[in-house]
Structure formats: structure tokens, C-alpha cells
Amino acid sequence: MSQTDWSGRKAPDLAAIETLAEAAFARLPEGFRALCxxxxxxxxxxxxxxxxxxxxxxxxxxxxxxxRGTGLAQGGGALHLATGQFPNMVWLYRRPLLDYWAEHDETLDHLVTHVLVHEIGHHVGLSDDDMAAIEAVAEA
Structure with a gap:
């Protein structure tokens, strides 16, 4: 097994985490993405x-x-925005993600996918088992 040369590497920036999140979102089942x-x-x-x-x-x-927002179970969604209401949003926090990643044995891609699915799951109103199944499809 070869070792990676980390001497010239930098921590992933905001754009890199955003790219991971976009790729993770694209791998989610189509029906799940439609709810988003x-x-x-x-x-x-x-x-x-x-x-x-x-x-x-x-x-x-x-x-x-x-x-942050109004979940689908509470009548939220793009078609139900009231005047002045912010859209439903999922926030991913780069530095806490990197800190967690450094302390655990999983890939950064897996971690971003897990957090993204979990937070979107709040919007959709899914159970932990449902979120785990969707995450498994995204990582297959």
C-alpha cells in the first residue's frame, strides 16, 4: 500500500465541500431528490x-x-413559500465536518453524504432507517 504525500496538501475549502455535497445529492435516488x-x-x-x-x-x-425551514410534513416546499419566507435550506459546516473527519475512520465523501441525507431527511420527515437506506443507495 503506497502512502499519500500530504506535504503539499491543504484542507478542503468551502468550494470542495460544496462539490462533494453536489455529487452526493446527484447520487441520491431520483424520487428522494424530487422531494427536495x-x-x-x-x-x-x-x-x-x-x-x-x-x-x-x-x-x-x-x-x-x-x-432550516418548514419540512414537507409541516406543509413546506418550494410551492408553498409565503411572501418574505426564506426557502428551505440545508447547511453543511466545513470546519466541524473536517474536525469530525480527522477523528474518525471514514471518507470525507461518506461523511458529507451522511450529513446531507440526514439533514434532508428532516425536511422530508424520514425515519433513521429510511435515511440509512437512502444513504446506502447513494454510496453504492
Missing amino acids: DGVVIRVEDFPDDETLQEMGCESEFDLLGLF
Whole structure:
């Protein structure tokens, strides 16, 4: 097994994580993606202070991703936006993702896919078992 030369490598930037998220989304089952019409996926370095406080986080590294909006089970979706209402959004947080990745034995692609499916699952109202099945299809 050859070793990778890490001497010239840098941590993945926001654009790299966004590319991983877009590729993960494209691998999701078509029916699942159809339920995500209008959902915006954003990548930021960290959650903002308001989000950290609202979620009860002790550290800015505690939150890997977040769904914000009105889930389908609550009548949300692109066709149901009220005037002035933000679209449903999935946030992926780069630095917490990288920190988690560094401490665990899984690929960054797997981690981004897992968090993306989990957060979209909140929008759709899926069970953990349903999300695991969708994730398995995306990684096949």
C-alpha cells in the first residue's frame, strides 16, 4: 500500500465541500431528490452564533449540518413559500465536518453524504432507517 504525500496538501475549502455535497445529492435516488425541490444547500465554515445558541451547542464544532425551514410534513416546499419566507435550506459546516473527519475512520465523501441525507431527511420527515437506506443507495 503506497502512502499519500500530504506535504503539499491543504484542507478542503468551502468550494470542495460544496462539490462533494453536489455529487452526493446527484447520487441520491431520483424520487428522494424530487422531494427536495426548492431546497437550497449552503456550505459555511461554522454555524453563526445565533444558531449555536439556539441549538444549545457548547462549541462551534458541535454542529455538522442543519436543516432550516418548514419540512414537507409541516406543509413546506418550494410551492408553498409565503411572501418574505426564506426557502428551505440545508447547511453543511466545513470546519466541524473536517474536525469530525480527522477523528474518525471514514471518507470525507461518506461523511458529507451522511450529513446531507440526514439533514434532508428532516425536511422530508424520514425515519433513521429510511435515511440509512437512502444513504446506502447513494454510496453504492
